[in-house]
Amino acid sequence: DADVTQTPRNRITKTGKRIMLECSQTKGHDRMYWYRQDPGLGLRLIYYSFDVKDINKGEISDGYSVSRQAQAKFSLSLESAIPNQTALYFCATSDSGTTLVGDTQYFGPGTRLTVL
């Protein structure tokens, strides 16, 4: 089984709808991240969480919110989806205990979201 899972894998929705993307991990990592990927722009950080009680905005947090329900679960919400939020969304995890080895991030398979 995959260490980092994302649901749904694909979603088509309409402008103004509320959408939640979910991420679960079995790696036991305390740090979790949400990125979006757009062609030619690489990955951009939306939100990150270093533990259950720690939530931080990334570089493009406007229009998004997150919830860290447990160490293993980190959800991303779009309260009112708009077409320019159409993108590929990735969840990632890392282990703060490995700071000395660069805090490698491990990625889920991605969620392709289309907002019409």
Next chain:
Amino acid sequence: AQSVTQLGSHVSVSEGALVLLRCNYSSSVPPYLFWYVQYPNQGLQLLLKYTTGATLVKGINGFEAEFKKSETSFHLTKPSAHMSDAAEYFCAVSDRNNFNKFYFGSGTKLNVKP
């Protein structure tokens, strides 16, 4: 904040030819450095990373990268391309002075011609 520059959004090589994907970073303090690969319709997979020690780092699938502090570079190479190497490659840095936040380059799509 860090920035990561990948020269060439698309690179095309023939099967068996050298692969060279370029990555430069901006930081006065050498960050941790990573290369990730993304195959079509998949997530990102770690190819290799540099943290400390030997500046030539070997990764999976025959790839390697060399950290050159004087050039602020971490270029990815493979001596002989294989068709299965066709994918998008991302360089990333982890900022040691900022809780190891990651910054990604814009990616380079590698096409391998038969």
